[in-house]
Amino acid sequence: MARAEATAAANQQAEFPPASGRVDAAVAERLKHFYHDMLLIRRFEEKAGQLYGMGLIGGFCHLYIGQEAVVVGMQATLQPRDQVITTYRDHGHMLACGMDPSGVMAELTGRHSGYSGGKGGSMHMFSREKNFFGGHGIVGANVPIGTGLAFANRYRQNGAVCVTYFGDGAANQGQVFESFNMAALWKLPVVYVIENNQYAMGTAVQRATAEVELYRRGSADDIPGEAVDGMDVEKVYEAGRKAVQWARDGKGPYILEMKTYRYRGHSMSDPAKYRTREEVQQMREKHDPIDTFGARLVRNGTLRDEDLKAFDREVRQTINRAAEFATDSPEPAPEELYTDVLK
Amino acid sequence: MTQILMPALSPTMEEGKLAKWHVREGDAVKPGDILAEIETDKATMEFEAVDSGHIAKILVPEGTEGIKVNSPIAELRQEGEETDAPSTRAAAAEPAGKSAPRPRPVEVRERAPVPAKGAGETPAVQVAAATPEIPQGTEFVTTTVRDALRDAMAEEMRRDENVFLMGEEVAQYQGAYKVSQGLLEEFGERRVIDTPITEQGFAGLGVGAAFGGLRPIIEFMTFNFAMQAIDQVVNSAAKTLYMSGGQMGCPIVFRGPNGPAARVAAQHSQDYASWYAHVPGLKVISPYFAGDAKGLLKAAVRDPNPVIFLENEIVYGRSFPVPKLDDFVLPIGKARVIREGSDVTLVAHSISVGLIMDAADALSKEGIEAELIDLRTLRPLDTATVIESVRKTNRVISVEQGWPVCSIGSEIAAVVIDEAFDYLDAPPVRITGKDVPMPYAANLEKLALPSVEEIVSAAKRVCYR
Numbered sequence: 001m002a003r004a005e006a007t008a009a010a011n012q013q014a015e016f017p018p019a020s021g022r023v024d025a026a027v028a029e030r031l032k033h034f035y036h037d038m039l040l041i042r043r044f045e046e047k048a049g050q051l052y053g054m055g056l057i058g059g060f061c062h063l064y065i066g067q068e069a070v071v072v073g074m075q076a077t078l079q080p081r082d083q084v085i086t087t088y089r090d091h092g093h094m095l096a097c098g099m100d101p102s103g104v105m106a107e108l109t110g111r112h113s114g115y116s117g118g119k120g121g122s123m124h125m126f127s128r129e130k131n132f133f134g135g136h137g138i139v140g141a142n143v144p145i146g147t148g149l150a151f152a153n154r155y156r157q158n159g160a161v162c163v164t165y166f167g168d169g170a171a172n173q174g175q176v177f178e179s180f181n182m183a184a185l186w187k188l189p190v191v192y193v194i195e196n197n198q199y200a201m202g203t204a205v206q207r208a209t210a211e212v213e214l215y216r217r218g219s220a221d222d223i224p225g226e227a228v229d230g231m232d233v234e235k236v237y238e239a240g241r242k243a244v245q246w247a248r249d250g251k252g253p254y255i256l257e258m259k260t261y262r263y264r265g266h267s268m269s270d271p272a273k274y275r276t277r278e279e280v281q282q283m284r285e286k287h288d289p290i291d292t293f294g295a296r297l298v299r300n301g302t303l304r305d306e307d308l309k310a311f312d313r314e315v316r317q318t319i320n321r322a323a324e325f326a327t328d329s330p331e332p333a334p335e336e337l338y339t340d341v342l343k
Numbered sequence: 344m345t346q347i348l349m350p351a352l353s354p355t356m357e358e359g360k361l362a363k364w365h366v367r368e369g370d371a372v373k374p375g376d377i378l379a380e381i382e383t384d385k386a387t388m389e390f391e392a393v394d395s396g397h398i399a400k401i402l403v404p405e406g407t408e409g410i411k412v413n414s415p416i417a418e419l420r421q422e423g424e425e426t427d428a429p430s431t432r433a434a435a436a437e438p439a440g441k442s443a444p445r446p447r448p449v450e451v452r453e454r455a456p457v458p459a460k461g462a463g464e465t466p467a468v469q470v471a472a473a474t475p476e477i478p479q480g481t482e483f484v485t486t487t488v489r490d491a492l493r494d495a496m497a498e499e500m501r502r503d504e505n506v507f508l509m510g511e512e513v514a515q516y517q518g519a520y521k522v523s524q525g526l527l528e529e530f531g532e533r534r535v536i537d538t539p540i541t542e543q544g545f546a547g548l549g550v551g552a553a554f555g556g557l558r559p560i561i562e563f564m565t566f567n568f569a570m571q572a573i574d575q576v577v578n579s580a581a582k583t584l585y586m587s588g589g590q591m592g593c594p595i596v597f598r599g600p601n602g603p604a605a606r607v608a609a610q611h612s613q614d615y616a617s618w619y620a621h622v623p624g625l626k627v628i629s630p631y632f633a634g635d636a637k638g639l640l641k642a643a644v645r646d647p648n649p650v651i652f653l654e655n656e657i658v659y660g661r662s663f664p665v666p667k668l669d670d671f672v673l674p675i676g677k678a679r680v681i682r683e684g685s686d687v688t689l690v691a692h693s694i695s696v697g698l699i700m701d702a703a704d705a706l707s708k709e710g711i712e713a714e715l716i717d718l719r720t721l722r723p724l725d726t727a728t729v730i731e732s733v734r735k736t737n738r739v740i741s742v743e744q745g746w747p748v749c750s751i752g753s754e755i756a757a758v759v760i761d762e763a764f765d766y767l768d769a770p771p772v773r774i775t776g777k778d779v780p781m782p783y784a785a786n787l788e789k790l791a792l793p794s795v796e797e798i799v800s801a802a803k804r805v806c807y808r
Contacts, residue, residue, distance in 0.1 A: 083555070117588030124586035133554055134587070138578050144544050145579060148551020155507070155533070155557060162551075175575075178544025185539070340589040341623050343647035 034233045038068040038290045041092040043319045057108045061122045064092035066263040069289035071096040073236025077244045085133040085146040086165035088123035097130040105326035113329040140173030147179040150190035161189045161247045169200025184221035187252035191243045194257045201266045202274040215257035230258030231287045347417040349410045355605040359383045360408040385521040396421035483664035491633035495640035507534040510562030519564045546572035550579045553595040563599035566615045580649035581624030596643045598652035602744045609780035614745035619651040620721040627722040629653040631696035633663040638673030655694045678725035684712035687738040692718040695742040702798035726758045737768040738805040747775040769805035
């Protein structure tokens with residue numbers, strides 16, 4: 001099965017030690033990665049939306065467009081041994097973890113060469129190699145699982161941290177509070193990242209949640225929490241570093257509420273009756289995580305306009321290759337129906 | 344004179360041991376004084392006086408075992424009483440209340456689970472102990488199912504550092520049903536972990552720990568409470584291997600008592616066997632004998648898949664021979680013919696195995712020889728053993744405590760019709776728990792559960808007798 005290594009070098013994880021003397025160069029390199037990775041996710045999702053429209057992707061497909069800064073900033077704070085787990089809006093997380101865009105896209109099209117051999121689809125993908133633990137379709141169910149990965153880390157004293165993502169909708173699930181309690185009780189190395197994109201499917205946060213400041217959700221268990229501008233990758237990175245270090249130091253869980261926004265519908269079949277076109281337009285124009293960050297990089301001289309364009313060309317090529325791979329790959333063989341039920 | 348009676352200290356207790364008297368004849372007592380310590384087969388509890396007076400006579404010396412609930416154990420002379428004539432009033436004692444200085448070892452979340460059957464009440468075992476997994480000449484040790492389960496966990500924890508036990512009251516309390524007795528002492532709190540009451544949370548946490556390379560044993564205090572967690576069991580544990588194209592795998596055991604106990608009514612009396620047996624990606628084990636409990640639990644811990652291990656509260660206290668072997672592991676997915684017969688096949692699992700054994704004895708007296716199959720594993724179901732037997736006896740009756748619709752018996756009937764239709768001399772019969780929530784009243788509860796009489800009657804019917 002051609003579940004190939006990630007080809008784009010930019011997808012590789014990198015450490016950014018603030019070594020004296022070359023701080024500026026290291027920072028510049030990191031910022032370029034941020035831009036590149038956010039763009040990769042954006043273009044990937046746009047292509048996925050296209051393929052869905054063509055009937056090549058089926059079922060549920062939840063696009064991450066608008067939220068790219070969250071996973072890209074967070075991922076840069078992690079070490080290769082750390083784990084990532086999320087719910088079903090997971091394409092961005094997989095790309096940020098360094099999973100191969102072709103393998104992800106081929107799973108979306110339900111092909112043999114997808115990460116789950118075509119049996120998982122958009123919501124259920126995993127990579128042992130990249131320590132990405134899914135991809136879970138049940139809202140909130142990944143939170144105790146991520147807490148369990150952190151439990152295993154503590155049990156084995158391996159120094160790893162599990163970053164557990166979930167949305168503002170999942171934040172109301174009982175098992176999230178159950179997990180907070182155990183994580184705080186046992187001081188588990190887990191960072192909970194609440195991606196507050198303002199809408200749980202079509203229900204606005206204030207219509208579903210008594211305490212709209214979700215970073216306070218752990219206060220009953222004395223879990224530190226922080227609200228972060230999730231549309232600004234640098235702010236995400238700074239907050240993420242602190243939170244991950246807290247967990248790695250054995251101080252227990254940490255909650256980051258990323259204030260973010262998704263431009264597209266909850267899934268591909270969302271009529272978007274719950275918000276105005278103007279609201280979406282306003283976010284796109286004034287707060288887009290990629291455009292604003294690109295402009296900042298050009299302003300401060302880190303990149304030139306030509307560099308941004310070059311990134312875009314390279315990323316488009318990568319995505320086009322992924323789309324071709326995903327449409328050319330064969331479907332799983334009929335025998336695969338009965339494999340992987342039990343080990 | 345007031346009689347002090349042997350107290351019932353749990354829903355399933357029928358008798359106990361008078362471990363120690365705290366008073367002597369002639370002593371003055373007042374309400375709240377500790378009178379004695381009563382021992383069931385799993386716990387020792389204090390009980391207190393509710394009336395004041397003097398202990399006139401101790402009727403049962405300490406150390407006496409097998410004292411029936413409600414039998415007189417002492418006499419109390421109350422203020423102003425001169426005569427020795429026992430009053431008709433009784434029950435001057437009750438279990439130590441919440442103010443008792445020592446923690447009460449039995450009461451647990453609306454339950455006081457103590458098995459009914461002591462070691463002495465084990466049904467006659469007619470089963471040939473020898474199986475292919477047990478070498479000739481192996482010594483057998485009579486062990487309760489409870490201890491066999493504990494031994495299995497302890498052996499696996501000694502063998503593999505990654506095995507740990509987690510659940511409500513498994514550590515300091517020593518297990519709500521004492522199945523984990525002594526494990527905290529041997530393995531410490533890193534590996535024997537008390538959880539908050541948070542089934543969905545710790546079931547999911549266990550799944551994550553299994554994804555993270557550990558081998559969790561998750562104890563549900565009973566499977567009734569596992570309904571809170573069934574999403575994690577089915578959606579997360581059972582399906583992830585498939586959804587990941589074979590990458591993930593979830594080596595985890597979910598275990599605990601399943602099925603009705605005694606007089607705990609609808610929400611605490613349900614058999615979930617067919618629920619879990621329905622789910623691809625799970626293995627489901629439900630043993631009866633202590634040896635099977637041990638050998639199969641060890642196999643479950645080593646299995647790379649999620650395993651549901653269904654125990655039974657009433658069976659915990661029953662004793663059976665367990666082979667004395669260093670590493671006794673049984674294969675999952677194999678039923679066992681526990682008695683050969685030519686006239687009718689009786690199929691059961693868990694506590695119902697005891698019923699078919701009693702039914703077989705009764706039938707034998709009437710000239711009907713039943714062949715008995717203990718399924719032991721419910722998924723994968725060993726249909727080959729059932730079919731082979733039915734081809735010989737031409738009749739099959741399944742017995743279980745679960746509800747009839749979509750039951751294990753439904754599956755047995757379907758498989759037999761599918762694969763041995765031409766061998767059948769009578770339609771397959773399902774004997775199950777009745778299709779109602781479990782009632783509380785003792786007589787109704789009895790009616791709701793399968794009985795030996797029902798099995799005997801059904802067997803005669805299919806034999807046209």
